[in-house]
Amino acid sequence: MNATIENYGPLQKLTLPKGWCERCDEDNSGYVWEYREFGPADSNTRMGIFFRGYPVADEVASRFRQMLDETPHDCGGDELASIAEVLRDLASTNHFELHSAQTEVINGRSVLVIEGDWIERKSSATYAFVDIDNNGRFIQEVFYEVPIGQVPTASELFNQCFSSADWCTSK
Numbered sequence: 001m002n003a004t005i006e007n008y009g010p011l012q013k014l015t016l017p018k019g020w021c022e023r024c025d026e027d028n029s030g031y032v033w034e035y036r037e038f039g040p041a042d043s044n045t046r047m048g049i050f051f052r053g054y055p056v057a058d059e060v061a062s063r064f065r066q067m068l069d070e071t072p073h074d075c076g077g078d079e080l081a082s083i084a085e086v087l088r089d090l091a092s093t094n095h096f097e098l099h100s101a102q103t104e105v106i107n108g109r110s111v112l113v114i115e116g117d118w119i120e121r122k123s124s125a126t127y128a129f130v131d132i133d134n135n136g137r138f139i140q141e142v143f144y145e146v147p148i149g150q151v152p153t154a155s156e157l158f159n160q161c162f163s164s165a166d167w168c169t170s171k
Helices: 059-070 077-082 083-091 154-162
Strands: 003-010 009-016 020-022 036-041 046-051 098-107 109-118 125-130 139-147
Touching: 003 036, 009 154, 020 154, 059 083, 059 109, 059 125, 077 083, 083 098, 083 109, 083 125, 109 154, 125 154
Parallel strands: none
Antiparallel strands: 003 009, 020 036, 036 046, 046 139, 098 109, 109 125, 125 139
């Protein structure tokens, strides 16, 4: 039976790939942010769930929420630049090579999906930015990261896991 993540942020339930388990032993106590990491044992493949613990600026939150409220679409450079605070290091071309960015509806929830490569880490990643409070201010990131060229790819893992996502109705 596959492990699941339950009742965490906006996720009511998310099923992990076979053989995956929680493996982050980092103590988050005393911090505003929260981070959990999952993956197969002894592998560079990982899924992370990150909550920064503080809101983005109201103007940025408004733009992010507006993006998610529009019909699913590809996101261009100007649109992404306007929410750089949401994207954090993914907005930096010195660190992250962007391949695609689009809004998608996944099991009834609108999210921003970013795909690309971390330059120094030599890894591919797929990120979902999820509006937790429906006003764009509090955001949870869920990401899949694998070494470049690895199969399954980060995108394949993302699609496999997120097809099982059940969202909390109160979020």
